[in-house]
Amino acid sequence: MIELTHDEEFAVLTLQRPEALNALSFELIDLIGENIMKAARSRARALIITGQGEKAFCAGADIKELQNRALAAQREGAVRGQSVFALLDRISIPSIALVNGYAFGGGCELALACTLRLAVPTAKFGLPEVKLGLIPGYGGTQRLPRLVGMGRALELVMTGRTVAAEEALAIGLVNRIVPSPGLEHAKAYAREFSGHGLRALQFAREAVLRSADMGLAEGLHMEADLSTLAYRTRDAEEGMQAFVEKRKAVFRDE
Numbered sequence: 001m002i003e004l005t006h007d008e009e010f011a012v013l014t015l016q017r018p019e020a021l022n023a024l025s026f027e028l029i030d031l032i033g034e035n036i037m038k039a040a041r042s043r044a045r046a047l048i049i050t051g052q053g054e055k056a057f058c059a060g061a062d063i064k065e066l067q068n069r070a071l072a073a074q075r076e077g078a079v080r081g082q083s084v085f086a087l088l089d090r091i092s093i094p095s096i097a098l099v100n101g102y103a104f105g106g107g108c109e110l111a112l113a114c115t116l117r118l119a120v121p122t123a124k125f126g127l128p129e130v131k132l133g134l135i136p137g138y139g140g141t142q143r144l145p146r147l148v149g150m151g152r153a154l155e156l157v158m159t160g161r162t163v164a165a166e167e168a169l170a171i172g173l174v175n176r177i178v179p180s181p182g183l184e185h186a187k188a189y190a191r192e193f194s195g196h197g198l199r200a201l202q203f204a205r206e207a208v209l210r211s212a213d214m215g216l217a218e219g220l221h222m223e224a225d226l227s228t229l230a231y232r233t234r235d236a237e238e239g240m241q242a243f244v245e246k247r248k249a250v251f252r253d254e
């Protein structure tokens with residue numbers, strides 16, 4: 001149902017339910033959470049999340065499982081899924097969604113929860129929950145407007161329409177389009193930042209992500225705090241010293 005492998009300096013998490021287009025059963029959601037934490041505890045410098053096969057990244061929550069459940073269980077399921085996806089913000093390594101096909105509903109929300117997103121040319125995105133009489137429940141209504149703006153998010157959530165890779169790139173839903181199969185390209189993309197110290201990457205990521213939740217004055221205060229904390233790391237001492245000595249810095253994530 002899921003596989004966590006290590007490929008060079010990266011962890012690769014692959015959703016493996018091809019018979020259901022990698023749809024998120026509740027069991028799969030739990031496994032995603034466990035494996036995100038395993039990847040975070042490993043020596044990996046980034047986590048790449050993708051789907052097995054050429055057709056789907058993830059076709060969303062498992063619709064068959066969502067039927068005929070008590071409302072309390074439904075709410076618990078939404079909160080559980082949200083908290084699993086939120087782990088991606090809390091772990092010390094950045095994550096990249098390599099969207100290799102359909103990313104609908106909860107699958108699109110999983111991609112939105114990753115730090116960065118890549119798409120193969122045939123990738124398709126959408127939050128089609130309205131077509132089922134539902135609305136997104138794994139963070140889509142909150143993360144999509146932060147990424148693409150309120151107007152576009154309202155349109156996509158209200159129409160439930162499908163967004164092809166080119167449009168996803170144009171509106172900022174993905175960072176880049178990469179040729180299929182994308183894993184080598186995802187690793188090359190991750191290498192653009194994975195040589196930096198993890199502490200600096202984590203502070204930078206946190207500062208940018210938290211900016212969406214605060215006003216400018218509060219955000220600047222938070223940035224001053226986090227940038228001051230960065231000075232206290234060994235990596236900052238090393239980075240500045242390496243500059244002065246005209247050599248490449250050797251970061252130790254300390």
Ligand code: CO8
Nearest residue numbers: 019020021023059060061062063077078104105106137138
């Ligand atoms: N759930 C369960 N099974 C699925 C799902 C899904 N989301 N998507 C596809 N499958 C299954 C199909 O039932 C089919 O199985 P079977 O052969 O046994 O009938 C198999 O995967 C292949 O699918 P299709 O035959 O439909 O393949 P197509 O190529 O014809 O179509 C699509 C591909 C367009 C992706 C189509 O499968 C589709 O529209 N899927 C549903 C997409 C969708 O609506 N996703 C949103 C789901 S709701 C959601 O994500 C809410 C998140 C928050 C929930 C909070 C809950 C607590």
